[in-house]
Amino acid sequence: MEKIQAKSILSKLKNAPDSWFGITYNMNLYRGCQHQCIYCDSRSECYRIADFTNIQIKENALSLLELELKKKRLKATIGTGSMNDPYMPVEKQIELTRNALRLIYQHRFPVHVITKSALVVRDVDMLKDISHTYTAVSITITTADDSLSRIIEPGAPVTSERLHALKALSEAGIYCGVLIMPVLPFITDTAQNIRSIVEQSAKAGAHYMMAAMGVTLRDRQRDYYYQKLDRYFPGLVPKYQARFGEQYMAAIPDAYGMQSSFNDLCHSMGMATQMKFYTPPTPQQLSLF
Template sequence: MHYIKTKTILSQKNGMNMYRGCSHGCIYCDSRSNIYDMNHDFDDIAVKENSLDLLKKALKNKKKKCMIATGAMSDPYIALESKLEYTRKAMELVYRYGHGFTCITKSDLILRDIDLLKKINEKSKVVVQMTLTCMDDKLSKLVEPNVCTTTRRIEVLKRLDEEGIPTVVWLCPILPYITDTKENINQIIDSCIDTNVLGIICFNMGMTLRRGNREYYYRKLDELYPGLKRKYIKNYGNSYALPSPNNDELMELFIKRTKQHNIMNNPDEIFEYLHTFPSKNKSVQTTLF
């Protein structure tokens, strides 16, 4: 871990990352790709030490309330967050200045902040996005070694539902020849139904690989699944998109089951929901009605 200074904290679409890099160790992580020009080891987390000051200024000066998002490049609930609390402090600022909040995570550490999630949701809007890739906890520990198991993440989704906090699941990536089975997809969807997930984001059944990410992923395949790398190279070469050979069958299953249970399955529709700030402040509505 090391500290860095940053010039800005919010993107044009109001996304932010308090950390750069991640300690979850997911073997497929796109954020390892060279395209992002990270000038330090991915596992050596860069902490943006002035990010909270920049965020306070940005939120205070925003003329229009909006949804503030985090987790696109680095999980906001990496292990360091339990000590540094940058994500929690950012949420406190979001609440103070009346904005909404959404994040993508794989960590049960988010339950530490359930008090803030509820306060923001009562005032404006909160949506928690949870990534689920494989139901087998032993397999999950191989491909996502330093984060809580899928079973635990489902328990988190259940708790959030009980507290009235909306949730969305990212069903990706689905690793060809590893997690691309009907059993896996059905079990994940079952869990989403049981926990009242509003939407599931799934572009297709497969994954993506770019330079930097590809080399790391293949090294891990050699460790975990000797010989499988050759199959990947033979079938995909250096392609960016690696669709599962079972993609058509699994996507048909996904669309059918989500429609049956009124779960949003169109990524554009879900993204619009995630980024739409309530037209009226909830506390004002309560006062008026």
């Protein structure tokens, strides 16, 4: 673990807001991630993180964030959780995410937090304050089985802990939901797993659910993922190689059918399969009379 100086802290997406999460600005307060999910796309070469296990703390993140928030003319949703988890274990002591949320609240920006960690519940007070503008919290859950989550997401809280966090957020009045992303071919792509996640998420009070029926595979990320498959799921790598080759997107078998069933199940339980995005307030016109 080391401290580094960042050049900037908010990066604007090219086609903002993005169609999945409604995010316009990405915010990453750390580099690397302690959750060490075996499938994480952030290991890809394009992100230029040589050692993903070495956590780098952006020491000047908060001062940069305040300066950048003051300069932004467009008040649009800030997303956190794209390159790493904003609530990985180091956050418990460092509190970069909590203090960033305080600045976001002070400058009246909307926020969308994406996490696998129950630590997000610590910041319910800040999230409720920001919700006067817009707050969304998405909890990623890829398996209904705690024992499997320990294998594929070894540094993250297990699924049952995430569901408890989801329930706490929902009961606090926070707009929240679940992301089943990724769905791993031949591992988590069973109808039983998807149904169990949906049912438990509905019970916990999720407002929405979204799923990506597959996993990305490229360069270093693919190599790392295949190493873990060899260790925990012997014989699965040849199956991946035969089916996906050098494809970037590895969709599960019958992805269309599974997506359709997922959508129907969510809707039957009162959950949306798309998020509600931040909507800027409409300027009020002055009356001449």
